[in-house]
Amino acid sequence: AxxxxxxxxxxxxxxxxxxxxxxxxxxxxxxxxxxxxxxxxLMYRVIVHRGDSVAARIAELHARYAEVFAQHGHKASWYDVIQEKGADRLLLKPFLESARLGAAK
Known part of the structure; x- marks a missing residue:
């Protein structure tokens, strides 16, 4: 992070x-x-994907991860973050869409 x-x-x-x-x-x-x-x-996020980083939208996922966690600092857990209104959309939806696209290939 x-x-x-x-x-x-x-x-x-x-x-x-x-x-x-x-x-x-x-x-x-x-x-x-x-x-x-x-x-x-220390915080890390690992995204496993098929294909190149552009198709997997890695830059977008990283930007959203950085944005949300910058607001919470190191004391936030994933559970705490996704409970906030809109945070689930910021973090999880793009990740799940990327995973769905990768699985479809």
Missing amino acids: PVNPWYPCPWFTRDYGFFSPTPMNWLENDRLDIAKGSEIH
């Missing part, structure tokens, strides 16, 4: 299907100091 430190972070992938965001693998000065009792929150 755009609110994550080190955004955008590299992703670690392997040819056998493993993939993971790895923001702490490339830290500045090779370290991260977190004060005792403090927290760090």
Whole structure:
């Protein structure tokens, strides 16, 4: 998410299907100091689709994700966000439409 430190972070992938965001693998000065009792929150959204990113509307989905979560910060859960009027339409409908189009191919 755009609110994550080190955004955008590299992703670690392997040819056998493993993939993971790895923001702490490339830290500045090779370290991260977190004060005792403090927290760090990282949010990610994964969209699996068939075909190219334009057909899957990835840029649009990312823009909507960033817009909604920017209003809530790291303490919002998906459940909290979609309870708000219109948030379900902003986040879920385009995602489901993209999934439907991908499945139809």
